[in-house]
Amino acid sequence: MKDGALLTAEKITGGYGKIDILHDVSLSVRPGEIVSIIGPNGAGKSTAFKTIVGLLRPRTGTINFNGEDITGLRPDLVLRRGLAYVPQGRIVFPQMTVLENLEMGAYIVTETARVTAALERVYALFPVLAERRKQKAGTMSGGEQQMVAIGRALMTVPKLILLDEPSLGLAPKFVTLIFEKLVEMKRAGYTLMLVEQNAARALAIADRGYVLELGRNRFEGPGQRLLADPDVKRLYLGG
Ligand SMILES: Nc1ncnc2c1ncn2[C@@H]1O[C@H](COP(=O)(O)OP(=O)(O)O)[C@@H](O)[C@H]1O
Ligand SMILES: [Mg+2]
Incomplete structure (x- = not known):
């Protein structure tokens, strides 16, 4: 486990039935952070969240939360440990x-x-x-x-809240409002990890970000650095 991390998902492989969607995916969140996950449709972002909160059991890999191994733990028990989930x-x-x-x-x-x-x-x-x-x-x-x-x-x-596409399908003024609320939540002391189609805005508010593609880690780093990265821009931010 990485030092000081609240959540560490380490080399998660798994998916639905016998079909692996995630291949050695690793993610971590430190207390107080906003961590944003971006990537194309079908990259496995929602699958990663479902695996972390116990709706899917990883075939290999470990999930550690708040100093405890929660790999394969039932969703209601994960919630009781302080890990909340807002589905898409x-x-x-x-x-x-x-x-x-x-x-x-x-x-x-x-x-x-x-x-x-x-x-x-x-x-x-x-x-x-x-x-x-x-x-x-x-x-x-x-x-x-x-x-x-x-x-x-x-x-x-919760100690950590996972939000899957919180701005999806909302009118523009509500998209802006939801992103403002996420920042307000961080200021109020919450720790957040989100998945977002609205990649530029998600990285702009993020302490750190991850790009997933085809079920694998592709890029990671501070939100601002990913925003400025020419490859990330070209491939994922429509620039
Ligand atoms: N319930 C399911 N059963 C089988 N395959 C699924 C299911 N949900 C998603 N998938 C497949 O898993 C892959 C990743 O999906 P998903 O995690 O939803 O991607 P993302 O959230 O990044 O758009 C896709 O190929 C999708 O078709
Ligand atoms: Mg999704």
């Missing part, structure tokens, strides 16, 4: 109110005082959710639903 597609319970959605996120938290404290932190980050707490989530805009989905993950007070 801003999934909310549409018939439930914003508040009910957030409370669902806290299902692993038993003490009422802790739920209240978590709710206050989520409302401080997303004031619109406090204003709309009685509104059915299904009636909100895409950007607001994404805030509900993120807020729900934050209700467990």
